[in-house]
Amino acid sequence: MIALLNQIPSEVKIRKHLRKIIFGSHLFCPHCHSRKVYALENRYRCRKCRKPFSLLSGTWLSSMKISLRTFWALLWCWTQKVPILQTQKLCHLSEEAVRHWFRQFRLHLPDLEPILQGKVQIDEAYFKSLSLVMAKQAGSKKLAHQVIFKNSVNKSEASQFLFQYIQPKSRLQTDGASIYKNINQWWQVKHKVDIHKKFEFGLTSEIEGLFGNLRTFIRRMYHHVTPEYLPEIVAEFSVKFSRPEIFDSPLSYLEKTINPVPFDYRHRKTNSSIIKA
Known part of the structure; x- marks a missing residue:
């Protein structure tokens, strides 16, 4: 064939x-x-x-x-x-x-290790024994992510993510998770919050949609993924989103x-x- x-x-x-x-x-x-x-x-x-x-x-x-x-x-x-x-x-x-x-x-x-700046949306997703923190520079293809090998994310881990990937003086847009409370006291960001219980989604719509795309990508292409390989799959998804020109052809x-x-x-x-x- x-x-x-x-x-x-x-x-x-x-x-x-x-x-x-x-x-x-x-x-x-x-x-x-x-x-x-x-x-x-x-x-x-x-x-x-x-x-x-x-x-x-x-x-x-x-x-x-x-x-x-x-x-x-x-x-x-x-x-x-x-x-x-x-x-x-x-x-x-x-x-x-x-x-x-x-x-x-x-x-x-x-390897992509971008520093995000300007308006940055950030959120978490949970996969059994793993957690994923992902951020997107609003209006761009720039992503940053980190897989944490446990089923929760604490304030220290969220702060470390900001230290690594978010430029100081950026505008951080998150949901109302407690791990981001007073985050501006740990890193120089202007923090804006969506309260999803109040049907506020405008500040985090891009990152929320991206997590939906990730789940669809995993389900359609790989059907199932074990925790061992999830970090690799997330990295693949991130590069395919950020650098689509690499995947134009095998060449x-x-x-x-x-x-x-x-x-x-x-x-x-x-x-x-x-x-x-």
């Missing part, structure tokens, strides 16, 4: 994309940096140092056992938020394999998550060449 999908390129084209990301415009030996390399089946060998290497050597994909087209199909499904079971049927893999690869994709997302994701092999120009030879077997 994968062969019928227009969005999954040929293996040759996938190799071309990966080679450009990893090595740039010229293939070279990652050991001695010589460009005198030649292809041998699916690997390369350096004529200078005689050491072999593969296209994916030195990357987090080096131990990959699936085909490049299956890998690309998995990554396409993940970037497009295709559910686990749908991906399993499309890629002809077990649920365990799909979950493994989806986890690898999210573990290699860039855009790989360009942000695979580090190019560094090339030391001191080793560059004017007569270097690439030899194809």
